[in-house]
Amino acid sequence: MYRLALQRSVSSLCKFSKCEAKRLRLTAAQLRSSKVWNLGKINHIALVTPDLNKSTALYRDVLGGKVSDQQPLPEHGVTTVFVELGDTKIELLHPLGEKSPVQSFLDKNKSGGMHHICIEVDNIQKAMEDLRAQNIRLLSEQAKIGAHGKPVVFLHPKDCDGVLVELEEA
Amino acid sequence: MYRLALQRSVSSLCKFSKCEAKRLRLTAAQLRSSKVWNLGKINHIALVTPDLNKSTALYRDVLGGKVSDQQPLPEHGVTTVFVELGDTKIELLHPLGEKSPVQSFLDKNKSGGMHHICIEVDNIQKAMEDLRAQNIRLLSEQAKIGAHGKPVVFLHPKDCDGVLVELEEA
Known part of the structure; x- marks a missing residue:
């Protein structure tokens, strides 16, 4: 009798746990679908280079890619060249002016390297x-107008597994 | 008389130089259009992470991206998770086994970071x-079968401005 009651209790508990698990999964799914913002495609991958002409020649002449003209952006402290690769771009960056935000990267990585990804x-x-509510630190209080004339914000690399992630509204 | 002859010579030389320059530009354009291989889209950006579960949670739960299951690839010495972002993917990599090709990267970059781009x-x-004919060093003599079952080859970062570039046939 006691054993039967125990079996019934365990059975009820298992059913409850399954229902609860199902409910929680539903809640998580609902939470995801109710997100008021959505991640889109990768807009670009930014590489910093010590020699913009050489890098442009690599992607244009050696690899046969379609590259833009050099675009000096003094307000961002960089000169850029874009390499069009399908739906995504490689953004070649070289410091411009005395307070370039990519100069310290180039000081640490003399040959150049991968700087950030933009989603x-x-x-x-x-x-x-x-x-912010999920404790991801942002590198600016407000979104700024980025190189493409659209609002952007950078996420702290320490909260993104060592990777500098830029978000761009598009 | 001498001056006139000199002017004519200079004029001829200029015309010849212009013709030659035009011819060389045509040759370069012809060379590009006759390229027997073409660059396509960016297939993925690979990030190495010290904690695959944490990184997966970042891209799935915090950023709301669509992520794959973990895929152990012992023959490549990595466990991978793919984040689908439009036409391109982020490939999260974590070392697997004792001779993982990404272990030394993680030793140098404890928090993780950007490892390579695949075009x-x-x-x-x-x-x-x-x-090879253009003096770009390849990291293997032959193409190898990569994580997606397709032939891949890596280009030497020193010939690509400090960036590890993978080419994948697709």
Whole structure:
């Protein structure tokens, strides 16, 4: 009798646990679908180079890619060249001016290297609020207007596994 | 008389130089259009992470991306997770086994970081011949079968401005 009661209790508990697990999964799925901002495609991968002409020649003449003209962006402290590769771009960056934000990277990586990845979002304000609430540090209080004339924000590399991630509203 | 002859000579020389320059530009354009292999889209950006579960949670739960299951690839010495972002992917890599090719990267970059970019090509054999002829060093004599079951080859970072570039036939 006691054993039967125990079996019934365990059985009820298992059923409850399964229901609860199902409910929690539903809640997580609902949470995801109710997200008020969405991640889009990778907009670009930014590489810093010590020699913009040489890097441009590599991607254009050696690899046969389609590259843009050099674009000096004094307000961002960089000169850029874009390499079009399908839906995504490589952004070649070289320091411009005395307070370039990529100079210290080049000082540490004399040959150049991979600097950041930029992922598109559909609503940067909502993304920033949500990420702050999830303890992801942002590198600026407000979104700034980036190299493409669109609002951007950078996430702290220490909160993104050592990778500098830029979000761009697109 | 002497001055006139000199002017004519200079004029002829200028015309010849212009013709020659035009001819050389045509040759360069012809060379590009006659390339027997073509660069395609960026297939993925590979990030090495010290904690695959944590990184997966970042891209899935915090950023709301679509991520794959973990895939152990003992023959490549890595466990991978792919994050689908439009036409391109982020490939999260974590060392697997004792001779993982990404272990030394992780030793140097304890928090993780950007490891390589992978660009598609339509003919890897022709690309390899052409790049060798242009003095770009390849990290293997032959193309190898990569994580997606397709032939891949890595280019020497010293010949690509400090960036490890993988080419994948797709």
